[in-house]
Amino acid sequence: MTNQNLKKINSDLNFVYSDNGSISVIFQDNNLLMGVVGEFNVNLKELEKMTNSNIYFRGNSILIKGNQEKNETVKNAIQFLADQFINNGSIEKKDVISSINKFMIEEKKNKSNRNIEYIIKTPKKSVIPRSERQKNYVRALKESEIIISTGPAGTGKTFLAVAVA
Numbered sequence: 001m002t003n004q005n006l007k008k009i010n011s012d013l014n015f016v017y018s019d020n021g022s023i024s025v026i027f028q029d030n031n032l033l034m035g036v037v038g039e040f041n042v043n044l045k046e047l048e049k050m051t052n053s054n055i056y057f058r059g060n061s062i063l064i065k066g067n068q069e070k071n072e073t074v075k076n077a078i079q080f081l082a083d084q085f086i087n088n089g090s091i092e093k094k095d096v097i098s099s100i101n102k103f104m105i106e107e108k109k110n111k112s113n114r115n116i117e118y119i120i121k122t123p124k125k126s127v128i129p130r131s132e133r134q135k136n137y138v139r140a141l142k143e144s145e146i147i148i149s150t151g152p153a154g155t156g157k158t159f160l161a162v163a164v165a
Contacts, residue, residue, distance in 0.1 A: 023071045025062040025078050035085035046096045088125045120163045127163040
């Protein structure tokens with residue numbers, strides 16, 4: 001994530017912590033809000049189901065109620081989704097699932113320049129490795145001429161190889 005995108009997210013999102021432990025996320029940009037919430041609030045409903053927390057959406061704010069650990073997880077997920085929407089222009093279901101994934105949150109917090117090398121730019125959107133093993137696979141694809149990869153179906157072997165190519 002570039003510094004310009006980070007500044008845009010910081011200016012578009014405000015977080016308000018209340019005494020009862022709930023967090024309010026206030027959006028300044030309605031297009032970003034619509035992208036994060038999703039059609040018919042589908043992204044928020046999915047986050048609510050995955051984290052077992054209560055998420056309320058009204059106007060330009062999202063209220064998160066639950067225990068503090070879950071609230072922080074949902075807050076980080078909303079920040080991740082906002083970043084995805086700014087970078088890609090859309091949010092898919094896999095992005096919502098990845099937003100809760102601890103690895104993706106840690107990667108987002110660790111904003112060193114060496115992590116940018118793992119982002120694969122394609123003409124339509126950016127491809128980001130979703131796990132440590134995918135990250136190692138992308139590194140191997142970039143460094144070596146021949147790679148032999150085995151594993152279960154649906155783990156991204158062919159997708160990542162084509163994206164890197």
